[in-house]
Amino acid sequence: MHGTFMRKTLVLTIAGVLGTPAAMAQNLALEEVLVTAQKREQTLTEVPAAVSAISGEMVKEYLNGAQDIRALAARVPGLNIETSNGRTQPRFYLRGLGNIDFDVNANQPVAMIFDEISLENNTLRSLPLFDIERIEVLKGPQGSLFGRNTNAGVIKIDSVRPSEERNGYLSAAYGSRETFVVEGASNFSLSDNFHMRASLKYQERGKWIDNTVNGPGDDFGGFEEFAWRLQFQWDATDSFSAHLKLHGFNQDGSDPNVFYANAIALGSSGLRPEFDEEIVSNDSGDIADLTLDHYGGALTLEWSFSDDLSFTSITGYDTLENFQSADVDGGEISFNPADIGQLGKQVFFGVATGDGLDDLEQFTQEFRLAGQSDRLFYQVGFFYFDEDFDLINQDFLTPPLTAIVTQHTKSHAFFGQFEYSFSDTIALTVGGRWTDDEKDLSVGPGVAGGFVAPASIEVQDDFFNWDVALTYDMSDDWTWYGRVATGSRGPVTLGRFGFVSSAKTEDTLSAEIGFKARLLDDRMRWNTSVYQFKNDDQQLTATGGAANVNQLLNADQVDGFGIESEVDLQVTENLFVSANFSYNDTEIDDPGLRDDLCGSAPTCTGLDPVAGTRVGPFGPVTEVFIDGNPLPRTPEWIFNFLLEYTHPVQNGEIYFNTDWNYRDESNLFLHESIEFVQEERWLGGLRVGYRTANGMDFALVGRNITDEVTVEGGINFLNLTAFVNEPAYWGGEFRWSF
Known part of the structure; x- marks a missing residue:
């Protein structure tokens, strides 16, 4: 009775605010969102977990102006995406959990599944997005169905x-920075039961960043990318079908990322007032470069033995080679102590490095049997993963x-x-997965010489993950769910220039409760979840500090809690609005855990208790306690808003779309300092155009239309070096849908 009263009060209140009783009588219902979050097609309401969906059309809007997958950051409650490698190796953070490790072989607690294939290595995740049906963001542990490293x-x-x-x-666009x-x-239909789809994307940008060391002229910022995908669907019989996907991606660029020396002033956060993202002072010659070649394929075979029993086989293979190098200190070398802390200067010595993968090969195989009776649905399966690669670390010293x-x-x-459905309104979901992980790592000198002490690590572990969820359909338009789940990130190894380390398995226990509602005659969709999690043996990466190396740590415990809410509303036939927000709080709980304070010159302003000092490769290293700190790159508040308006005209319509997202500030590293924070920001997008009745679309598009450039990340082992987000983009675009 109480729930019904609340629901009716909410609906009447919203209707009163809108003041559109006539519009409510119209057929303005939102389309049902179908997802495959549980490896079967369901409505969003039927999934007993927090899932956000982004349509393919919306993906196109967010990726205007040659944006990469980072453009989806903050579009979804609780999601942040960043990278210190430019347009490659995106790092995902969900509900505060991620990994700031910049190493090419770093493990992440957020999995990326592309067309049913798990892409393990971050470099494999550099694929551009195009011809996308849907992106689903599954939040919280997903260990039962999707396995390791999905906690x-x-x-x-x-x-x-x-x-x-x-x-x-077909679409074409041209805009800022060439x-x-x-x-x-x-x-293409090759026969009645054999169909093919061909998709491609080409994008390029001119060099737009002037390197003052080389004199006038643009030296950095350019890239060229080409990606293609061929798919074949053969519906051989009513009971057997096969799907084959082949894909490739080539990327060349003048830089993986541009670093700006002393972009942050000592004693303050954010970029200093005189900073200009179009000017850099890198003195490492022509080493700044980026190449990547990625090819792969996937074969899906499906047998339907009856309407209630099916078997699926999914085989995937990917191979990749890449190398990227950059002036990491971001400045012009100087031997004058007065230049310490000056924009564009690096005092006494510089650092320029390169990293790459040689012959990465990934093979995956999944077998899955699914069946259904009157009240029971089940699926059981086996998964195999094999990955092998050589990673190249190069420091451009002499020699x-x-x-x-x-x-x-x-x-x-x-x-x-x-x-199992106990009734028409109550269903119980139970899942489990046993996993065995083995990882071998060895480090040795490369052909270019230099002393690297050989070292090796072998780790192995097996673990069991489970989840239990209960769904209650309170009415036709209001569903409650509760979920308790575990997840694990298997043991990890790390080796960089002979510095090897490892961390044992990380385990997550999460609980959440939420509701999914359709209101106002299905014109409004409202989903909300409240969650809490506890991580044991959290795998953390201490980046930089004393040198250009990373070190793996295990924190005894990390706690987190938060709330996420999403609303979609078809206000009128011509006006649609969408909004979401998330609040997320995380805290490291390990009184003895230490991190190296930034080894910058000048040294950053630390805010953590000093634990002591030790001898480092370049002198004494200050260690600080990080107990009580939040996890890095995890803003507490994320807010997103979208408005779409269309106005019919003869033979078409004029439309206006704008989207805005806010991200709160967060620490860049495990330790806290005044300087090294990922700044809060508002980013806005705009699209204004004319769409004809026969599918042609002419538009003016803008991304980051207020030209807000902020600190995205930093280098903390030399000076107050930072890298930033992309400045404003404006351009024109033509699309033809047929």
């Missing part, structure tokens, strides 16, 4: 698949120093999920 959640990306419909498009983008896709890191990972798992 924070999953980014699940599905491309548009072949069908008998033509369903194609940015040019063209992409397209189309289905240069090169290390080769060889890593081999094997993992296999058995999993199952069962959903």
Whole structure:
């Protein structure tokens, strides 16, 4: 009775505020959102977990102006995305859990599943997004169905698949910084039951950053990318189908990332007033470079033995080679002590490094059996993962120093999920997965010479993850759910220039409760969840501090809690608004855990208790206690707002879209300081255009339209070096959908 009263009061209140009783009578219902968050097609309401979905059309809007996957940061409650490697190796953070490690072989607690294939290595995740059907963000542990390294959640990306419909498009855009983008896709029916889809994307940008060391002229910022995808769908019989995907991606650029020496002033946060993102002082010659070649394929075979029993096999293979190098200190070397802390200067010595993967190979295989009776749905399966690569670390000293890191990972798992409906309104979901992980890592000198002491690490562990969820349909338009789940990030190894370390398995226990509602005659969708989690043996990465190396740590415990809420509302036939927010609080609970305070010159202003000093490679290193600190790169508040308005005209419509997102500030590293914070920011996008009745679209587009440039990350072992987000983009775009 109390719940019904609350629901009716809420609906009447919103209707009163809108003041549109006539509009409510119209058929303005939002489309039902279908997702595959549980490896089967369901409505968003049926999934007993927090899931956010971004449509393919919205992905196109966010990626205007050659944006990469980082453009999705803060579009989803609790999601942050960043990288210290430019347009490669995105790092995802969900509900505060992520990994700031910049090493190429770093493990992440957020998995990325692209067309049913888990892409383990961060470099594999550099794929551009195009011809996308939907992106689903699954929050909280997903260990039962998606396995290892998903204790924070999953980014699940599905491309548009072949069908008998033509369903194609072509688009071209040109804008700021000589940015040019063209992409397209189309289905082709080769027979009544054999269909193909071809998709491609090409984008380039001119060099737009002037390196003052080389004199006038643009030296950095340019790139060229080409990606393609071929898919074949064969519906052989009513009971058997096969889907084959082949894909490739080539990337070349003048830099993986641009670092700005002393972009942050001592004793303050944020960029100093005289900072200009179009001017840099890098003195490492022509080493700044980026190359990447990624090819792969996936084969999905499906047998339907009856309407209630099916078997699926998914086989994936990916191979990749890349190398990227940069002037990491970000400044012009000087031997004058008066230049310490000066914008664009690095005093006494500099650091320029490169990292790359040689012949990375990843193979995955999943078998899954699914069945359904009157009240029971079940799926059980087996998963196998094999990854092998050589990682190249190069320090451009005189003579240069090169290390080769060889890593081999094997993992296999058995999993199952069962959903039982006690009645038409109550359902119980139970899942479990047993996983065995093995990882071998060895480090040795490379062909370029230099002394690197050989070292090796072998780690192995097996673990069991489970989840239990209860769904209660309080009415046709209001569903409550509760979920308790565990997740694990398997043991990890790290080696950089001979510095090796490891961390044992990280375990997560999470509990959440939430509701999913459809209100105002299905014109409004409102989803909310409240959660709390506890991580045991949290894997943390101490980056930099004393030198250009990383060190793995295990914190005894990390606690977190928060709330997420999303609202979509079709206000009128021509006006749609969407808004979401998240609050997330995390805290490291380990009284003895230490991190190296930034080893900058000048040294940053630390805010943590000093634990002591030790001898480091360049002199004494100050260690600080980090107990009680929040996790890095995890803003407490994220807010997102979208408005779409259309106005019909003869033979088409004029439309206006704008989206805005706010991200609170957060620490860049495990230790706290005044200087090294990821700044709070508001970023806005705009699209104004004319869409014809026959599918043509002419638009003016803008990203970061207020030109807000802020600190995205930093280098804390030399000076107050920072890297920043992209400045404003303005351009024109033409699309033709057919």
